[in-house]
Amino acid sequence: MREILVADSIGKRYANRWVLHSATLRATRGELRALLGRNGAGKSTLLRVAAGVIQPDAGTVRFNGVARERVRMPQLAREGLCFVPDRELLSNAFTVRQQLAFAGPDGKLIASTADRLEISSLIDARPFELSSGERRRAEIAFAMVRRPRCLLADEPLRNISPIDADALLEVFKDIAHNGCAVVLTGHEVPALLAAVDHVTWCTAGTTYEMGPPFMARTDERFVRDYLGSRGG
Amino acid sequence: MSNRLASDVTRIPFHYSRVLLLRGLAVWLLARVGVEALYRFIAASAGRDSEMAAALTHGSPVILAAWTVVLSAILIRFDLYRRHEVTLLNNLGVLTSHVVLLGTVPAVVMETAVTILR
Numbered sequence: 001m002r003e004i005l006v007a008d009s010i011g012k013r014y015a016n017r018w019v020l021h022s023a024t025l026r027a028t029r030g031e032l033r034a035l036l037g038r039n040g041a042g043k044s045t046l047l048r049v050a051a052g053v054i055q056p057d058a059g060t061v062r063f064n065g066v067a068r069e070r071v072r073m074p075q076l077a078r079e080g081l082c083f084v085p086d087r088e089l090l091s092n093a094f095t096v097r098q099q100l101a102f103a104g105p106d107g108k109l110i111a112s113t114a115d116r117l118e119i120s121s122l123i124d125a126r127p128f129e130l131s132s133g134e135r136r137r138a139e140i141a142f143a144m145v146r147r148p149r150c151l152l153a154d155e156p157l158r159n160i161s162p163i164d165a166d167a168l169l170e171v172f173k174d175i176a177h178n179g180c181a182v183v184l185t186g187h188e189v190p191a192l193l194a195a196v197d198h199v200t201w202c203t204a205g206t207t208y209e210m211g212p213p214f215m216a217r218t219d220e221r222f223v224r225d226y227l228g229s230r231g232g
Numbered sequence: 233m234s235n236r237l238a239s240d241v242t243r244i245p246f247h248y249s250r251v252l253l254l255r256g257l258a259v260w261l262l263a264r265v266g267v268e269a270l271y272r273f274i275a276a277s278a279g280r281d282s283e284m285a286a287a288l289t290h291g292s293p294v295i296l297a298a299w300t301v302v303l304s305a306i307l308i309r310f311d312l313y314r315r316h317e318v319t320l321l322n323n324l325g326v327l328t329s330h331v332v333l334l335g336t337v338p339a340v341v342m343e344t345a346v347t348i349l350r
Contacts, residue, residue, distance in 0.1 A: 053319070078325035088316040089323070093251065102245040102324060146323065 007050035011058030027181035037202035051083035080149030103145040132159040150181040169195040256338035263303040297343035304339035
């Protein structure tokens with residue numbers, strides 16, 4: 001079974017407004033997937049439902065082959081899910097090193113991960129002492145040390161310079177190619193389309209499987225309604 | 233990178249527990265002062281100190297202690313969200329309710345001690 005996570009036919013409403021209706025998100029082992037869509041399309045909500053942060057009003061979340069109508073993030077985390085939210089993941093009360101040690105006690109792995117993400121010199125700082133880009137890299141380091149089977153990251157490239165974003169995408173590729181299922185959201189379209197294996201398009205509260213990036217680029221509606229002038 | 237999960241991911245990290253217990257102590261102090269002040273304020277406003285106080289606590293300091301513990305638990309939970317630590321702990325497989333329970337331990341211990349010493 002390559003699909004480790006399927007958030008199937010998800011509906012979610014806030015007050016009387018349905019922000020998701022029949023949206024589906026799949027995460028497949030060994031695959032780096034981008035969940036793309038315009039602002040307010042429901043990407044973050046879908047990711048949060050899939051991670052068990054919030055409960056869906058319709059649909060089910062299947063993780064490791066077990067379908068659940070109510071999912072809780074700690075339960076999924078115990079089974080191998082890691083979720084990096086769009087807002088702060090790390091606490092300001094502890095140093096980056098301490099929080100990486102929370103994720104996994106392997107000192108060598110912490111050191112090599114910090115090295116890979118170029119935060120070795122910052123590892124004894126507290127997150128509030130870091131720039132937003134450095135902080136984001138520290139959060140990805142936390143996820144890597146956790147050694148997840150499925151990683152959901154909401155806008156991990158936000159506030160990251162293009163060259164650092166490319167380096168970070170290489171890290172995500174490595175994580176995926178080591179067997180982890182990785183789903184990213186973001187608006188860094190050229191970089192994401194160059195890196196990912198599969199594109200899911202979230203629009204108007206529902207999702208479409210676009211397939212590999214080259215197929216997404218040739219989809220007339222995706223180009224017209226999402227890529228705009230960048231699709232040409 | 234191995235696909236094996238990091239070990240001991242389901243328990244609250246030891247270092248975090250220590251910090252949480254210290255926070256719990258500070259929160260208990262705050263809750264205690266708050267409940268005590270509210271209790272005295274209501275009693276004074278009623279003008280009949282002993283009767284109103286007795287009515288509020290049903291004649292038992294245990295009720296006051298229980299309110300202090302409940303307020304401590306609420307404040308601990310609020311503090312977890314304020315510090316953005318909920319997702320961090322949930323990512324470790326730790327339930328928020330377990331963290332709140334641990335953070336409330338100092339309040340329970342201190343209230344028990346205060347009740348006994350009275």
